[in-house]
Amino acid sequence: MFDNLSEKLDKALHVLKGRGQITEINVAETMKEVRRALLDADVNFKIAKEFTNTVKEKALGQNVLTNLQPGQLMVKIVKDELTTLMGGDAEELNLTGSPSVILMSGLQGSGKTTFSGKLANYLKNKKTKKPLLVACDVYRPAAIDQLHVVGEQIGVEVFSDRDNNDPIAIAKAGVKHAKENGCNVVIIDTAGRLAVDEAMMDEISNIHKAINPQETLFVVDSMTGQDAVNTAKAFNDILNFDGVILTKLDGDTRGGAAISIKSVVDKPIKFIGTGEKMEAIDVFYPSRMADRILGMGDVVSLVERAQEQFDEEQARKIQKKIAKNRFGFDDFLSQIQQIKKMGNMKDLMGMIPGAGKALKGLDIDDDAFKHIEAIIHSMTPDERSNPSKLNSSRKKRIAAGSGRTIQDVNQLLKQFEQMSKMMKMMQGGGGKKMMQMMQNMR
Incomplete structure (x- = not known):
């Protein structure tokens, strides 16, 4: 980023x-x-x-x-x-309505439909809301199908009416359906166009007047730079929206839109999209983003993500295993799964102070763990529980089964041993020292 x-x-x-x-x-x-x-x-x-x-x-x-x-x-x-x-302080969503109505606007291809799903997922899991997604893109049947797929994926109801070509009527019916079915947030996904045009602006403006949403959000692809800023200005002149959503920020190496959009439209960036997964959504904190831009990392966001995935019961079990020297590869695998749930690997590394510069030029992607997982899955349950049993013949079999070399297997065993030692040290009060070291890196 x-x-x-x-x-x-x-x-x-x-x-x-x-x-x-x-x-x-x-x-x-x-x-x-x-x-x-x-x-x-x-x-x-x-x-x-x-x-x-x-x-x-x-x-x-x-x-x-x-x-x-x-x-x-x-x-x-x-x-x-x-x-x-970039805006000073983070800005919260206005969720005071009953139900609260959020109108999504933006150009086609900006990631609006996907982000509607991400926002619904965020409100459901982090704000304990019961959201309803409403499909108001009457021009692109695939958009309705896409929203239904997204809704099913995150367990959120989607309201649509394929026989109706009036987006205002669909939006109103969606809000009515939400009231009747106990949904307290309505997210309305509207049609996008390939460019700003009068018909599009009239339509989104009429929907806005008809439903009077608590929040009108403008979704824009951050990688389009100044084009994103200019489009935001055109939409704001018509809609007077409440906030900006920057998508595809994980692929943006420049950052022009994030830095200048607030100055141009005088509206806050409220959320950012940082990957393809439904969990890849973050509240936009200008101070934390400034830290990252200047290579200082973002330890606070990293800790918050870790806490979201932290399983206390599992942690207690692993602690007992470490204390008894019974930490095995199944436990190692479960830790990897938790890390993967935290988000895009390159994004996570960028949150560690100094790591961006140290890892410059290295290709870090979401498949970073696939070779490790392949090796572990090629072990028998007994070998995963008792790594000390891995002799040369077993290593040879595991290498062949995972499509890796014996050197790769040996390297993983060495890493596992180092990790086990580190975890034991953490239990002995070394955790505080490690946190202090990370803070000093800032």
Whole structure:
């Protein structure tokens, strides 16, 4: 996420991060590089210029040049200004209605239908709501089918009327159905177009007037950069929407839309999409995103994701096994499954301070564990419970069964042994030390 921008900002701020003397000339030159990095990230020129001018003024106003640690103070100013530029504080959804109605808008291909499902899943599992998805795209039958598939996948009811070509009537009927069936949130998925046109704007505007939603959200593909910002402005002029949803952020190496959209439309980014899975949805925290852009990681979000997948009962069982030296490959496999549920692997690694730079150039994907899983699944239940039994002939059989080499099997055994030792150390009070180490990496 935003790899190119992070790398360029890191290079721009490198001079100032040192402890040597910093001059007004250094600051001016660095701000030129920061501006260039923002422009390369497809940030609007006016916004990039205003941003660097503000940072420069604040830096000179706060006596950065005479500070004992000028580099750190300068990075903090850049981080604070990035946070402000992206909206300052996270914005909650307005769920005060009975039911609360959320209208989804956006261009075709922005990921609107998929994100409607992600939002329903989020509200169901994290906000204990009973959502209803309403299919109002009457032009694309596949959109109705897609929403039904998504609804079935997450266990959320979908309201549709294939015989009706009036999206306003369908939206109203959907809200009525929600009231009659105890659904307290209605998410209305509307039709998208390949470009902004008058007919589309009239239709979405008429739906908006007819149902008077508590929340109108604009869904946009973050990878389209300034096009995303311009489209957001066109929609906002008609709808006066309440917030922005940035999808496909996991594939965005630039970050122009995330950085400049708030300044242009003066509406907050409320959620981001970070992958294909239904769980790949995050509340947008400008401060945490600024940390990630500047290569500081995002430990808070990482811990939150880990806590969501944390199974206390399973953790107690594993603790007992570790204490008795009975931690086996089945337990190792269960830990891998929990990690995979936390989300996209590259995104998770980006949350660890300093990891982005350390792992630069490495291909990290969601299949990162597939070879490990193949090796473990090629073991017998007895071998998984008792790794010490794995002699050379057994290793040879496991390698052949998993399509890997004996070296791969040996490497996994070594990693497993190291992990077992680390987990034992964590039980002995080493956990606090490890957390302190992670905090010091920031």
